[in-house]
Amino acid sequence: MSERTKVTVPQLWEMKRSDVKITMITAYDYPTGVWAERAAIDILLVGDSMAMTVLGYPTTLPATMAELIAHSQAVNRGNSNSFVLGDMPYMSYQPSVEMAVQNAGRFMSEGRCDGIKLEGGAAMADRVDAIVNSGIPVMGHLGLTPQSMSMLGGFKAQGKDALVAKKIVDDARVLEEAGAFSILLEAVPSKVSKLVAQRAEIPIIGIGAGPDCDGQVFMFGLYPAFTPKFAKQYADLGKTIVEGLERYAHEVREGIFPEPKHCFTISDQQYQDLLAMLE
Numbered sequence: 001m002s003e004r005t006k007v008t009v010p011q012l013w014e015m016k017r018s019d020v021k022i023t024m025i026t027a028y029d030y031p032t033g034v035w036a037e038r039a040a041i042d043i044l045l046v047g048d049s050m051a052m053t054v055l056g057y058p059t060t061l062p063a064t065m066a067e068l069i070a071h072s073q074a075v076n077r078g079n080s081n082s083f084v085l086g087d088m089p090y091m092s093y094q095p096s097v098e099m100a101v102q103n104a105g106r107f108m109s110e111g112r113c114d115g116i117k118l119e120g121g122a123a124m125a126d127r128v129d130a131i132v133n134s135g136i137p138v139m140g141h142l143g144l145t146p147q148s149m150s151m152l153g154g155f156k157a158q159g160k161d162a163l164v165a166k167k168i169v170d171d172a173r174v175l176e177e178a179g180a181f182s183i184l185l186e187a188v189p190s191k192v193s194k195l196v197a198q199r200a201e202i203p204i205i206g207i208g209a210g211p212d213c214d215g216q217v218f219m220f221g222l223y224p225a226f227t228p229k230f231a232k233q234y235a236d237l238g239k240t241i242v243e244g245l246e247r248y249a250h251e252v253r254e255g256i257f258p259e260p261k262h263c264f265t266i267s268d269q270q271y272q273d274l275l276a277m278l279e
Helices: 009-017 030-038 065-077 097-109 122-133 146-152 162-178 190-199 237-253 268-278
Strands: 022-026 043-046 083-087 115-117 138-143 182-186 204-207 215-218
Touching (some): 009 022, 030 043, 030 065, 043 065, 065 083, 065 097, 083 097, 097 122, 122 138, 122 162, 138 162, 162 182, 162 190, 182 190, 190 204
Parallel strands (some): 022 043, 022 215, 083 115, 138 182, 182 204
């Protein structure tokens, strides 16, 4: 097997043209970066979902630039070859084009990211255009956009009616024209996602958006509050951790752990010398 090299935007475009599915996961820390490297994952998203899955908030809104940059740095310390995206947090780009460009630049210079992701369609096209013209790759995000959950009425699938579905299709075209290198579709009906993917020349990545997207996102995390319908559980890590902690607690309480093999020793002579010093 040839040695893996850094994933790039042109490579992701070629994967779409060649009908090679793109793999993408959320990543929040150094261990996840290492594991993703070993599994040869194409794209890592340092998502604002970190606010929920790592910090325990009920929504993504409390995530800050400082937190996401720190997590981006950690992911990049564990991974050299995946394409790493920094997720622009709430109010880091909405207020103005200038703020959007500045904060996107922070992900690149401080977070060592390869690009950024932001939510929104036509209303965010000028932000996408400006960030791309600053030399920063942008992934768009349509459908269920968690930062707008108050407007959407909660974490609900989007595009089930024709009017909203048409807006998603139209917004995807606008984002592509603005320069987005890829678009994430979240919680969108499969038929609508297929239309978007067929019409787009850039990769369309799905999360709860059906099998016809050009790639899929796996939300890697240990979030006990709920599991979204679209999140397939490949391993119950939470259960494994709890079982391990229960075994640990039992062995400590019963005096089973630590065993001699877990302990350091001192020679008999040195121990006798110590006792003599203490007398």
